[in-house]
Amino acid sequence: MSNQFFEFKKFKIDQSNCAMKVGTDGVLLGSWCDIYNKKNILDIGTGTGLIALMMAQRNPDAQIDAIELDENATFSAKKNFNNSPWSDRIKVKNIALQEFNPGYKYDLIVTNPPFFENSLKNPDQKRSQARHTDSLPFDFLIDKSIDMLNEDGILSMIVPVFYETRIKDIVEKKNLSIFRIVTIKGTLTGKAIRLLIEIGHKSNYFYSETKEETLCIEKSRHNYTEEYINLTKDFYLKM
Numbered sequence: 001m002s003n004q005f006f007e008f009k010k011f012k013i014d015q016s017n018c019a020m021k022v023g024t025d026g027v028l029l030g031s032w033c034d035i036y037n038k039k040n041i042l043d044i045g046t047g048t049g050l051i052a053l054m055m056a057q058r059n060p061d062a063q064i065d066a067i068e069l070d071e072n073a074t075f076s077a078k079k080n081f082n083n084s085p086w087s088d089r090i091k092v093k094n095i096a097l098q099e100f101n102p103g104y105k106y107d108l109i110v111t112n113p114p115f116f117e118n119s120l121k122n123p124d125q126k127r128s129q130a131r132h133t134d135s136l137p138f139d140f141l142i143d144k145s146i147d148m149l150n151e152d153g154i155l156s157m158i159v160p161v162f163y164e165t166r167i168k169d170i171v172e173k174k175n176l177s178i179f180r181i182v183t184i185k186g187t188l189t190g191k192a193i194r195l196l197i198e199i200g201h202k203s204n205y206f207y208s209e210t211k212e213e214t215l216c217i218e219k220s221r222h223n224y225t226e227e228y229i230n231l232t233k234d235f236y237l238k239m
Contacts, residue, residue, distance in 0.1 A: 008235045011084045015048045017072040030054030031231045033156035044111040049077035056086035066092040105150045155199045161192040177202045185216045
């Protein structure tokens with residue numbers, strides 16, 4: 001299929017106007033995050049709308065808000081939402097997180113945030129914006145998200161593995177808790193590349209201690225592990 005479209009089992013993504021295309025990070029987060037009893041969900045930096053659509057597929061009772069800074073990506077996300085089976089439960093707004101004030105709290109906030117700091121900028125301004133934290137400082141992302149969560153709500157994100165120490169420092173400084181953390185490896189013998197992390201208030205009694213796991217994507221090229229297949233099989237066409 002053309003790079004302009006990415007088809008999943010129950011929805012299709014038009015990514016023609018989006019700087020950042022559908023990728024493994026978004027699918028991992030959308031498949032993994034805890035959506036049990038999560039009625040109000042926010043997707044920060046929705047891009048194509050992928051993760052918001054995955055939330056709608058996984059939880060038929062959820063109402064989902066999505067925000068996106070880039071105007072073209074917002075247009076694409078809205079189109080993808082309208083063409084999905086869940087158009088009545090997902091809405092998108094073209095707004096920066098710094099300006100977003102919904103007036104109510106969320107049970108779950110998901111984000112696949114920009115993550116390149118102090119690195120050479122891509123000459124494509126929109127792609128650079130999507131990949132760098134200049135427009136969304138990391139500490140602010142966590143602060144703002146926690147403020148928008150219910151007392152037992154969860155912030156779920158995927159980040160490069162080198163952010164682990166920084167996130168733990170922020171969590172400790174702000175008296176929060178890490179509920180779950182999964183280290184992602186591309187191959188069985190490869191290095192860790194990403195972290196899936198859930199953060200929330202310490203008062204959340206569902207989590208007494210951090211649950212730590214490791215997930216490997218491939219045993220060899222295009223030979224996926226059973227764990228990865230089980231995680232993503234409801235979405236990928238060929239899983």
